[in-house]
Structures are given as C-alpha cells and as structure tokens.
Amino acid sequence: MQPLTRVEGRAIPLGLKNVDTDIIIPAKWLKTVRREGLGAGAFETIRAEPGNVFDDPAYAGASILIAGDNFGCGSSREHAAWALGDLGLRVVIAPSFSDIFSGNAVKNGILPVVLPQDAVDRLLEVAREGQPISVDLESETVTTPYQDRYTFILDPFRRHCLLNGLDEVGLTMARGEAIGSFEAARTAAQPWLMRGTAAA
Amino acid sequence: MASRPRTLYEKIWDAHVVETRDDGTALIYIDRHLVHEVTSPQAFEALRLGGRTVRRPELTLAVPDHNLPTTARLDASGKPVPIADSESAAQLAALEANAPAFGIRYIPATAKEQGIVHVVGPEQGFSLPGTTIVCGDSHTACHGGLGALAFGIGTSEVEHVLATQTLLLQQSKPMEVRVEGDLGPGVSAKDLILHIIGRIGAAGGSGYVIEYRGKVFEQMTVEERLTVCNMSIEAGARAGLIAPDDVTFAYIKGRPMAPRGAEWDAAVAYWRTLHSDADAVFAKSVTINAAKVEPSVTWGTSPEDVVPIGGRVPSPQDFADEGKRVAAQKSLDYMGLVPGMAMTDVPIENVFIGSCTNSRIEDLRAAAAILKGRRKAANVRWAIVVPGSGLVKAQAEAEGLDKVFTEAGFEWREPGCSACLGMNPDKVPPGERCASTSNRNFVGRQGPGARTHLVSPAMAAAAAVAGRLADVRELV
Ligand code: SF4
Numbered sequence: 001m002q003p004l005t006r007v008e009g010r011a012i013p014l015g016l017k018n019v020d021t022d023i024i025i026p027a028k029w030l031k032t033v034r035r036e037g038l039g040a041g042a043f044e045t046i047r048a049e050p051g052n053v054f055d056d057p058a059y060a061g062a063s064i065l066i067a068g069d070n071f072g073c074g075s076s077r078e079h080a081a082w083a084l085g086d087l088g089l090r091v092v093i094a095p096s097f098s099d100i101f102s103g104n105a106v107k108n109g110i111l112p113v114v115l116p117q118d119a120v121d122r123l124l125e126v127a128r129e130g131q132p133i134s135v136d137l138e139s140e141t142v143t144t145p146y147q148d149r150y151t152f153i154l155d156p157f158r159r160h161c162l163l164n165g166l167d168e169v170g171l172t173m174a175r176g177e178a179i180g181s182f183e184a185a186r187t188a189a190q191p192w193l194m195r196g197t198a199a200a
Numbered sequence: 201m202a203s204r205p206r207t208l209y210e211k212i213w214d215a216h217v218v219e220t221r222d223d224g225t226a227l228i229y230i231d232r233h234l235v236h237e238v239t240s241p242q243a244f245e246a247l248r249l250g251g252r253t254v255r256r257p258e259l260t261l262a263v264p265d266h267n268l269p270t271t272a273r274l275d276a277s278g279k280p281v282p283i284a285d286s287e288s289a290a291q292l293a294a295l296e297a298n299a300p301a302f303g304i305r306y307i308p309a310t311a312k313e314q315g316i317v318h319v320v321g322p323e324q325g326f327s328l329p330g331t332t333i334v335c336g337d338s339h340t341a342c343h344g345g346l347g348a349l350a351f352g353i354g355t356s357e358v359e360h361v362l363a364t365q366t367l368l369l370q371q372s373k374p375m376e377v378r379v380e381g382d383l384g385p386g387v388s389a390k391d392l393i394l395h396i397i398g399r400i401g402a403a404g405g406s407g408y409v410i411e412y413r414g415k416v417f418e419q420m421t422v423e424e425r426l427t428v429c430n431m432s433i434e435a436g437a438r439a440g441l442i443a444p445d446d447v448t449f450a451y452i453k454g455r456p457m458a459p460r461g462a463e464w465d466a467a468v469a470y471w472r473t474l475h476s477d478a479d480a481v482f483a484k485s486v487t488i489n490a491a492k493v494e495p496s497v498t499w500g501t502s503p504e505d506v507v508p509i510g511g512r513v514p515s516p517q518d519f520a521d522e523g524k525r526v527a528a529q530k531s532l533d534y535m536g537l538v539p540g541m542a543m544t545d546v547p548i549e550n551v552f553i554g555s556c557t558n559s560r561i562e563d564l565r566a567a568a569a570i571l572k573g574r575r576k577a578a579n580v581r582w583a584i585v586v587p588g589s590g591l592v593k594a595q596a597e598a599e600g601l602d603k604v605f606t607e608a609g610f611e612w613r614e615p616g617c618s619a620c621l622g623m624n625p626d627k628v629p630p631g632e633r634c635a636s637t638s639n640r641n642f643v644g645r646q647g648p649g650a651r652t653h654l655v656s657p658a659m660a661a662a663a664a665v666a667g668r669l670a671d672v673r674e675l676v
Contacts, residue, residue, distance in 0.1 A: 016527075017523040017524070017526075017527050018402060018403075018502055018527060020502075020642050020643075022640070022642040022643065022644055022645050023642070023643060023644075026644050026648070027621045027622055027623045027644075027645070028622075028623065030238050030266075030623060031238075031267065031285070031287035031288055031290075031291050031623065032241075032287065032291075033241035033242070033245070033290060033291055033294050034241075034242070035242050045643055045644055045648070068523055069403060069523065070402060070403040070406065070436065073402060073403065073436065074338065074433075074640065074642060075337070075338050075352075076239065076336055076337055076338040076340075076352035076353055076354050077238075077239060077336075077354070077355075078239065078242075078336075078354035078355040078356060079355075081354070096403060096406060098406065098436065099372075099406065099407065099438050100338060100352055100353070100354060100438070103354060103357070104354035104355075104356065104357075107354065107356040107357075108356070155223070155224075155225070155370060156223040156224075157221065157223045157225050157368070168356070168360060168368060169246075169250070169252070169356075169359055169360050169363050169364065170250075172227065172360060172363075172364045172366060172368060173252070173363060173364055175218070175219065175227060175364075175366075176364075178218055178219050178227070179218055179227070179229070179255075179364060179365065179366055182218045182229055183229075183256075183365075186229075190466070190467075190470065191463065192459035192463040192464075192466070192467050193231055193328075193331065194256075194258075194259070195258065195457070195459075196231075196232065196256070196258040196259040196260070196261070196326065196457070197258050197259075197260075197261050197304075197305035197326065197457060198258040199325070199456070199457040199458070199459065199460075200324070200325075200456040200457045
C-alpha cells in the first residue's frame with residue numbers, strides 16, 4: 001500500500017449526501033477480476049450529466065473529494081475504493097462515512113477525513129473557487145490558503161497503517177501464535193464451532 | 201464474581217477476542233466465512249502474490265450467486281449452458297478454480313444446494329447462533345436472524361480472513377430497536393424493517409450493531425428474522441441480530457453442517473446463554489409501536505424513503521434538513537414522481553420476487569397466496585420469481601407454487617441474486633418501475649435508469665395483479 005502523509009491540491013466539490021457505492025461504481029463494473037481500471041466507471045451516472053464536477057476542467061487532477069453525510073453507504077464492494085484510487089483521489093472529506101467504506105478506503109491508501117458539516121461547507125466553497133486544500137495526516141489537520149484550519153481524528157491503528165503504508169494481513173499473520181492458542185482452546189471447549197463445512 | 205451485564209452483541213464480541221490492542225481495536229476470530237464470485241477474485245489473487253495460504257479452509261464456504269444467469273443452467277442433454285457475458289463467465293470461472301485450489305468447499309452453479317450466499321449459509325447449517333459470520337457482501341447482516349454477529353466486509357478483509365481467520369475491528373456500540381405490541385393483519389417482517397429504516401434513517405444505525413427486541417421478533421419464524429436483520433445495513437448498522445431461542449434451534453437442528461449428538465446438546469446449552477442481560481445498557485434505543493406499522497413501500501432512492509401504502513409521495517419541502525430536501529428532489533426526478541401523488545396510483549411495469557431479503561420458501565408462499573387464481577395486469581410486462589436456492593426452488597415446486605406463479609404470468613427462474621443488483625442479464629429497463637422484494641432502491645441498482653419500489657413479497661404480488669402499487673390487505 002502507498003503511504004500517505006500529506007496531500008495538497010485541488011478538491012472536487014461534490015457535496016452530495018448519501019453517495020452510495022452504486023453511485024461510486026455501478027454493479028456492471030464489478031465483473032472484473034482485477035483492481036485496476038475502475039476509474040472509467042466511477043460516478044458514471046453523475047458523469048453522464050453535462051457540467052458535472054468530475055469532468056469540469058477546473059478540478060482536473062484533483063486528489064481530494066468533498067462530499068456530504070454518509071459517504072460510501074450501501075454495499076461492501078471494495079471496488080468503490082479502487083475506483084476512487086484509479087481516479088487519482090487520495091482523500092475524501094465528509095461529515096460521515098459508512099463503516100465498511102472507510103475501512104476499505106484506508107486499506108487502499110485513501111484517507112477518509114471526518115469533519116463537521118460547517119467545516120465541510122467551508123471547504124466546498126474553497127474548492128469551488130479552485131483554491132488548493134491541504135490535508136496532513138501526521139498532524140491530522142486540513143488547511144486552506146485562507147488560514148482555515150480544521151483538525152480531524154483517524155483511528156490510531158488506521159493512521160499508523162496509512163502513514164507507513166503497512167499491509168494489515170502481514171501484520172496479523174505475525175500474530176499467528178495468539179490465533180493458534182485461541183483456536184486450540186476453542187477446539188477443546190466447543191469443537192463443533194471449528195468444524196464448518198467439514199461437519200457435512 | 202458477578203460480571204457486568206452485557207448485551208447479546210457484547211457477549212458474542214467478547215467470546216471472539218483473540219487479543220486486544222492498545223489502540224482499542226481487537227483481533228476478532230471469525231467462525232464462518234462465505235465467499236461468492238464478485239468480491240473474492242482480488243483476494244485470492246493477493247494470497248497468491250503473497251505466497252499465502254488459507255488458514256482454516258473448512259471455515260469458508262464458496263458459492264456463486266451474483267453473476268449467474270437465472271435461465272436454465274443445463275441444456276436438454278444435461279450439459280452446462282455456457283454463460284454469454286464473457287466477464288461474468290471469467291469471474292465465475294475464477295471462483296470455481298480458486299475455491300478448490302485453496303481447499304475451500306465449493307457449491308457449483310448446477311448443484312441443488314446452490315443459491316444466494318445468505319440463503320445457503322442458514323440452509324446448510326453453516327451459519328450458527330453466537331458465531332461471527334462474514335462475507336464480502338453487506339447483507340451478511342442477514343445471518344443475525346439466527347443470533348449470529350454477521351457483517352459485510354471488503355475484499356482486503358476477505359483476504360485477511362482467508363489468511364488469518366480473524367479481522368482487526370473496532371467494537372461498535374450496541375443499539376436497541378424495541379418493537380412493542382403486535383403487527384396488524386397483512387403486515388409482514390419486510391414492512392416492519394422498511395418502517396424501522398424509515399424511522400431511524402439510512403445512517404441512523406451508523407457505528408452501531410442493532411439488536412431487535414420485543415415480542416414481535418420472538419413470534420417470528422427464523423425466515424422472517426433473517427428478512428429483518430438482512431436490511432440492518434440499510435439503516436447504516438454494520439450488523440443486526442435477534443437473540444436465538446427454541447424457534448432458532450428447531451430451525452437449525454438436522455441441517456447438514458449443524459452440530460449433532462452430544463455436540464448438539466452442548467451447542468444448544470451455549471446458545472441459551474446468548475441474550476442481552478436484563479440490565480444491559482444500550483448506547484442508543486428506539487421504540488416502535490407495531491400497531492402503527494402498515495404495509496410499506498419506498499418512493500425514493502434511499503431505503504429510508506418509506507411511506508405506508510396508503511400514503512402519498514412527499515414533497516421535498518416536507519423535510520427539515522436542507523441536504524435531504526435536495527436529495528428528495530433528485531429522488532423524485534429520478535423516480536418520475538410528483539409530490540402528493542397517492543402511492544397506490546403509481547403504475548408498475550416490472551415485478552421482482554427474490555433476493556436474500558425475500559426469496560425463501562415462506563416468501564414464495566406469501567406471494568403465491570395472493571397470486572393464486574389471479575393474473576398479472578396487462579401493463580406488467582415482466583414479472584419474475586427467483587428462488588433463493590435450489591432447495592427453495594425444489595420445495596416450492598413440490599408445493600405447486602411454481603404453477604401458481606406461471607399461471608399468474610410470472611417467469612419461474614433458477615436461483616441467484618438476479619435483478620436485486622442487475623449484474624446478470626435480469627435488469628429493469630431504463631425509466632420503468634419495479635415492485636421489488638429486494639433491499640436497495642439506489643439509483644441504477646436494478647439496471648441503469650431503473651426505478652425501484654421496495655416492498656414485501658405479498659405486496660409485490662398485489663402490485664403485479666393491480667398493475668400499480670396496491671395494498672395487499674384489499675386482496676386477501
Ligand atoms: S441478493 Fe442482492 S443483496 Fe443479496 S447477496 Fe445478492 S446482490 Fe447482495
């Protein structure tokens with residue numbers, strides 16, 4: 001995973017509430033067996049509208065997306081995070097995120113920044129003016145050229161993984177012994193729990 | 201030493217903590233993992249690239265469902281019919297190859313046990329009370345109907361579970377949805393959960409695990425409980441659950457992967473401890489009066505956009521919140537509805553009975569009871585029934601339900617996700633409406649431009665007969 005410490009640049013002022021995963025990446029794009037190339041289908045329905053923010057040259061090359069409440073609600077599809085990454089986005093700022101989406105985002109090097117609605121409204125204004133926004137994960141702050149400064153909090157473990165580009169699977173595999181003793185205790189006490197498909 | 205009173209969720213959580221970390225997250229053991237073709241190929245690929253193996257292959261069960269066409273899978277000579285869409289075919293082939301390569305039990309598309317993951321898990325006795333169950337699909341919450349802690353995960357987490365049989369999680373807060381009183385006649389579990397989502401909102405359960413409590417749930421069958429818990433995610437909750445009881449145990453007993461003999465007795469004894477303690481504290485609590493719940497329908501493009509069937513399309517001005525006003529206007533434009541219109545005046549061109557929310561035998565019986573001796577209206581162009589599994593299909597055929605459906609003008613299909621998300625050829629045409637027993641009415645969910653009205657199976661049947669959204673209570 002690509003580490004993320006600081007992202008600075010233009011932001012796409014989407015602003016919409018309840019941006020669900022079907023909006024981020026419609027189901028027909030889920031038939032891939034790869035992670036790459038999903039940017040082409042990202043926000044397809046929104047991009048079909050003329051003058052949409054994604055195709056507005058004013059926001060070309062943006063690495064930050066600003067949205068409304070409950071961003072990423074809906075399905076568990078990690079394709080949503082892959083699609084955002086494929087668009088070149090590294091940060092999404094919103095008043096709230098769906099639990100599954102924010103987990104998926106972090107695992108793919110995308111930072112979900114939760115800020116209060118009034119801060120998000122202000123950042124939308126700044127973004128619409130085409131001004132850059134900076135997001136610093138080290139200090140957990142978002143700043144603008146107008147001296148706006150907002151702090152956010154990311155779960156410390158997620159922050160650690162993002163800052164260092166760590167792979168969670170590898171980290172947990174290193175805990176194999178603890179998992180093994182848990183399994184041994186369980187096999188002794190409740191063997192039926194460990195049978196799974198082998199019970200049939 | 202008397203321990204602190206705990207909620208059901210907390211009890212299941214505590215029983216699965218492998219270790220806690222200083223930052224408050226915990227490594228949680230995963231008992232059951234369901235895998236389907238859409239969210240797994242990249243996980244298997246990552247395992248391969250990392251030279252990793254599956255830690256406990258017997259705790260994962262793989263079955264294709266999302267992409268599969270629901271037309272006949274075998275030709276007249278008994279040979280599998282090739283899948284026309286090459287991308288779907290490649291994804292299905294990937295699962296068929298990956299599962300055995302990693303030692304995982306795979307149910308093939310042509311087996312009678314095949315079906316939607318969330319129908320198959322409970323049906324096979326793979327999903328059990330008190331277990332942690334995950335799947336790369338957000339409606340995994342469904343299995344909470346058995347008293348399991350079940351939730352959807354992303355593909356990186358699928359890889360994490362395959363490699364380590366654990367997940368690194370932050371504990372959610374327990375939330376109680378208490379339903380007082382009894383449901384009225386003609387009001388189903390689906391109507392109740394739609395009503396609940398309408399009440400608490402699409403983000404109302406965000407950060408919480410919901411426990412559904414009250415007599416209504418105790419009186420429900422397991423299939424009804426699965427329907428309720430299935431849609432917890434539509435209220436933003438990661439999971440929803442209902443305490444297991446004798447109804448649950450009777451449902452599970454004798455299923456192929458369920459415990460047997462002395463192990464069965466030990467399991468039941470353990471399951472009986474799985475309920476919230478009398479003075480357990482919930483971080484949030486919502487009370488619903490069951491008597492107020494009516495057959496429900498959605499008018500918009502979020503599952504919180506719920507009105508009783510006797511209600512009207514709301515006006516964006518009805519909402520206090522500015523964001524919701526904008527969203528409501530967008531929804532109305534997309535849905536082609538005008539404020540004030542009676543829901544029963546909304547014409548319907550398509551009817552879909554299926555999905556992991558409502559494709560079990562009781563759902564099909566409820567729809568068939570309305571359709572018996574009736575026919576779909578002339579303006580209903582497409583009406584399909586997609587059973588949740590091959591076993592549901594066989595049971596329905598044994599009861600003659602397939603005949604009731606086909607005589608009413610419905611197509612009787614092979615099991616799968618189908619028009620719930622339109623990944624396979626079953627799609628609702630742009631601009632047309634569908635009365636659907638599925639769980640999501642998002643923009644484009646059932647096909648680009650498709651307009652979805654979420655309803656119960658009986659209400660879907662009523663809509664088919666009336667050619668418009670209709671109150672099923674007028675047909676019984
Ligand atoms: S039926 Fe729909 S919601 Fe259920 S698993 Fe399939 S796609 Fe997901």
